Amino acid sequence: MSGNPGNPSDLNELRDIIRQAQSLGAPYPQDPAARITVGRDGKIYRGDQAGDEPVSKVHHGTFAAPSRRAERRLAEDQRFARTHMPEGTVYIDEPDVRGWAYSIVTELDERYTLFAFFDGREYRVKLVEPALEQLVRRNVVSAHDGHLYPDGTICLSEARGAGQPTLEEAYSKSVLWALGMGFVRNGYRFPFAAEGPFAAEGR
Structure with a gap:
């Protein structure tokens, strides 16, 4: 994962963002610093990527598991x-x-x-x-x-x-x-x- 501005610096940071949202029951956090998005280049960003590049929102909820x-x-x-x-x-x-x-x-x-x-x-x-x-x-x-x-x-x-x-x-x-x-x-x-x-x- 790259260290560009706006990108989570490592997998631990990405994990913490996701788990924090899950613990709060917030699949779509309102605070840009507390959410991630995905660019059309396949990179993961924290918050909304600056500029005109479109990004896709990410559902931060738990991945499906057998009930x-x-x-x-x-x-x-x-x-x-x-x-x-x-x-x-x-x-x-x-x-x-x-x-x-x-x-x-x-x-x-x-x-x-x-x-x-x-x-x-x-x-x-x-x-x-x-x-x-x-x-x-x-x-x-x-x-x-x-x-x-x-x-x-x-x-x-x-x-x-x-x-x-x-x-x-x-x-x-x-x-x-x-x-x-x-x-x-x-x-x-x-x-x-x-x-x-x-x-x-x-x-």
Whole structure:
């Protein structure tokens, strides 16, 4: 960090400015000496940079951290996955991908690999294998008939693209979907939906 006038002299000074604002509950301090800004050159300044150069205000509040509610939900989901989901279920924890990957074999002896995740509001499930979403993209199977969107997301409820309120319900309904999809792949209507009879297409 440079020592130019208006720049915090070191990281300790920058830390103190931020922490002072947080302790006062002031995300946007009024006193220029008690706030920082960022210039278009990417440099951090204390107060407003002199001259005509535009600066961006900085929210001095605490960086986001997992809430206790989110931590409790994750702990409950981990217990459920450990005791109720298939052996070999893996929790994937990557910056942009967090959820459970699991594989099942249906009563039709078909294997499916699925991925369940919480999107901030509900639990959704995506099909990993087999890549049946390609059938939807090519209009071999309609999204309506297969309850599967072109991006591989399974439709688990009446609302478009909606999931289920818990990991338990998302998992159990994804198993039911996989069995129903097996019938669709063999030329029958999806058997677990009210809109169509359990009969072969065209009969």
